[in-house]
Amino acid sequence: MTEQSRKLIVLVAIWAALLFAPYWMAPLGGYTALATRVLVLGLAAMSLNFLLGFTGVLSFGHAAWFGLGAYGAGMSLKYLAASTPLAVICGILLGGLCGAILGALLVRRRGVYFAMVTIAFGQVFYYIAFQWSSVTGGDDGLRGFARAPIDLGVLKLDILSNAEVFYYFVLFCFALAVGAMGFILRSPFGRTMIAIRENERRSRFLGIPIERHIWIAFSLSCFFMGFAGALYALVNNFADPRGLHYSQSGDFVMMAVMGGMRSFWGPLLGAFIFVVLQDYLSSITVNWMSFVGLLFVLVVLFFPRGLLGFFQRSKA
Amino acid sequence: MTISRRPWSINRRTILKSGAAIAAAQFSSPFIITARGETPIRIGMVDPLTGVYAAIAQNEVVGAKYAVEQINAKGGIMGRPIELLVEDSANDVGTGVQKTRKLIERDQVSFIIGDVNSGIAIAMAQVTSEKKVLHIVSGGHSDVVTGSSCSWNVFRVCNSTTMDSAAIAQTLIDKFGKKWYFLTPDYAYGHSVQAGFEKILKAAGGTSAGSLIPLSTPDYSSYLIQAKAYNPQVLINVMGGNDQVASLKQFVQFGLDKQMAIGGALFELESLRAVPDSARIGWWTMEWWWDQPGVPHVAEFNAAMKKLTGGAATARNWFGYASVETLAVIANQEKTLDAPKLAHALSGFKLPPEIALQPAAPDYRSGDHQLMSTVFVGEAHPPQGDPDNMFTIKSPVPGEKAAGSVESTGCKMQWPA
């Protein structure tokens, strides 16, 4: 079997699983809303991985752009118009633009320092969302909006009350985002990103403007994060400061690492495991936090390449 | 650099193998839902069992579980046993909403109870009214739950912030004076308690100032410095949970208790237990209290809670207990699980004494579905006799008196057709 056809089969398998998720998850004790949540958080993890896994830049405050996307979508639905596409666009823009602007300030730093600074900046946004309660609703979150049914002329998509229809809408958005990501990664720009990850100094010697590339990669990943955040607001009909907190960032990094940072689909797998596990564990024990924490520790110590990395290694 | 040596020989393969074994064992049972014979009636309870509200949330669950035991011993609901499914909202709205959906869609619960956090409770109410499920808010205090966000399927056991502040405001004015300073946590609960107090204070010609304090503040000195500069007669501490514990500790350490009185709305038993004796002071409201001599069934309940938790029964135990008992009693009375029918029956329903556990017979007011529970105004003090006897009831205020009119809550109840 050639490499190409194997990749194609894997791709088809993934999309088949995603397309039929509401049907195979239910008998296993899942439910459609869980699948939707996996998709949205998976997209967020993949957006983070765009930066983390493919460019090698450690951003630990990325939930800020996710949360901003959620607030953007929510505020658009609440104050602008009851239109879902507009809300999604607003979310993408808010998350992406803020990320791009701040990214310009951050790109000179690397490594641990960069991580600390991104955490701190993420917390600034968390704090703003928490305190500016007249606009964001403060600790209680932004309420009073709901995803509006989409009117495509010929058919009306009732994404508000029909869980399955909403899942497919989210899957459609997911496909768009993932398609864009894949396209970018396959382009010369994407190749350059990987080059920077592998050996930054050598890339610099080749004349690649490192800071500019990192800034573009950072900004792109923020736009994708904003997209995921907007979808998250639609899932909950709610946006709250917790989406911006560094613990949310930690969750996303964990999903990326657990699934496999070096692979494209790894973070989705990581998100699936993380979300389903957390959902399952918190139902059977009050001490689920210990288990999730233990999972973090075990993955870092024994499976740093993540699940997909583990399988790829054993094949080699 | 250095090759890391593991001190023992656990390696990847061992972990993977044991993990797979454990997973297989888990996946076999509850994950795949099989058909059952006598299907129990399920009640879903969503509460923040982890996080800053863990202590009070877990106490609500204890009370609820006890109620389930009691009800099943008497035959359950319409002859079917009841099952309580408890989910952790982790003090996060997204999780709370998701768990609610899970309980309703996957686990097919007939009723929902929750959340301690009013913000989560309201978000949950959005889901429960969409799905037409009867929803009892056991412990979220914000006014809007039975006020501007009221809904035909939502009922509340614990008091609204208006009830708590209105019950004690006049007492504080009469006992201490009309110049107040507020320490208010900067979120919806804090704002509404302060607003409730200020309304009554202004009507009595009083003056006030205050500080809006971010949640989880470790140090209250700058706010207390401002309070001292203002020189009020009473410091109204609206902080909740651990913030209340910290601020009271510091208030007393600064010796401010010798210069001004302290009081406020809630100072729950869970928080009272967490402060040293010197900080067990002030005038507060309790939504329920375990020491009510002469009131039937209370001692029984208290003894049961003592056996389960090691301490006296708290208001939170009672919230969980009353929520579950309400659902059972109304379903058994109406002989149906249909939410609109039950909601109509519950509107204006008076709790029998073995559930109410208080002198009056409180009802779920029909206009807003708020339980008109007695508000116990009293004084905190170091333990006398029983280690949990840290509060003495001075004047129980009937719920209707404290609650104000239905119009003032802003609730416009809309029933399904």
Place this chain on the structure above:
Amino acid sequence: MTLLLLFNITNGLIVGAFYVLMALGLSLILNLSNVINFAHGGFLVIGGYIAYALSPYVGFWGALLLAPPLTAIIGLAVERVLIRPLYGRDPLYSLLLTFGLAFMIEDGTRFIFGPQGKPFVIPPFLAQPLSNDMFFITGYRLFMVAVVVIAIVFLFLLLRYTRLGIRIRAGTLDLETVAALGINVGMLRSLNFAVGIFLAGLAGVLAAGQLGLEPTMGTGLLMPSFIAIIVGGIGSLPGTLVGGLLIGVAAGITAVFFPAASEAVIYVMMAIILLTRPRGLFGEEGMLS
């Protein structure tokens, strides 16, 4: 007004002293081992709970003396088992590990001690203000400042005059050379970590007297410590000291004019530092780029 301002500045210094204690421990660990210890707040909580568990037997003073070293021993064990395998790797992994560890510590303390807050009692003669006017200077807070000062002096003496201290300082600048000189770098890192955790445990005991002792106590204190380090300059302990005091005073002053923003101002300070002088007030260029 000036009196109020003066009060708040003094108060800010006292609060800042506490942040310094937390931040110094974090900074020590960061400088030598390149590890962002997200579990630092968790060790603070462990210190507080150990003190609470011991105080019925040895009183407040005994608990104060015993809890920090016991916490440090736990820290030593954690470092040896969990963190040591990660030194050669990307800093991402130690970050994630300490992050997961923080979860486990919070849940573990909740499991062992219950979610109910515990009343940690401080000696009554300390819980008094010094004067009526300067009521916010209580015996306990002065004591806290004294403890912090003693801890800083000891740390300074340790780093300056003992062999361990010299090696730590050298290791912060160039760990490879230190290893090449034949020094047991593994042991050095472990001891350094233990010292950092000792400070966290000490902070925990002090905090237990001021705040409510419960499992989530440490999370709110982690961020100000980070900011103290960023403002003061990564890689510089005097910087961390100044950073901690500075953010305490800034928060105190802001509380006079714009109370709601008193927490926000430390983030604003961090942003200003990052924009104008990214290495921090006392940081060295290229320390951790």
